[in-house]
Amino acid sequence: MTGPTATTGTAGRDRYLFVAAGLVGLVGLVAFPEFVRVGAEPATVRFLPATAVSLPAGQPVTVDLPTGRTAIFRTYGRQLSTQECRVIGPTGAELPVTAPTVAFTDNSDSVVTALLGTIEVPSSSSVSVTCQSMPGHRYQIGPAPAVDGPLGPLLYVPSWVLRSVGALPGLALTAWGAVARWGQSSARQR
Helix, strand or coil: CCCHHHHHHHHHHHHHHHHHHHHHHHHHHHHHHHHHHHHHCCCEEECCCCCCEEECCCCCEEEEECCEEEEEEEECCCCCCHHHEEEECCCCCEECCECCCCCCEECCCCCCEEEEEEEEECCCEEEEEEECCCCCCCEEEEECCEECCCHHHHCCCCHHHHHHHHHHHHHHHHHHHHHHHHHHHHHHHC
């Protein structure tokens, strides 16, 4: 088919392809972090370990921690904030509490417990932990949740990584469409 109709049909189809690619990218941008959150919960071998230590709210507590990633848990209530607990290492320097990339909770015992954040302990040592005194909130500290499979490490990567991975199908579709369109236009010019 030749003439204006063929060109208009191709341009219209290309426009729909780019709109579809944009929608796929947007859906992936939002859906992939949610997929990680929902997928990690049933893959969790252990959420709140039996060895977790209760932290009385509003009072500093000295806790002996092993080397590596340690988690702070809180019964779910209002918005979670890593500012709720302050951890001071053996040198007197504050150890940053890093929030997980996605909201990570457990409801296996009918009490919703959330992973407030993790701290990296450089070497086995005693640290001082102080959590805010909030009515109804209980805090605990212990080993980080063990998640089987590839979703475990994704709980701790920066959120832009998850969003970028989610947007990849849309970006790939856009690139494919652009290359196909460029190939068609260069073929017409010959």
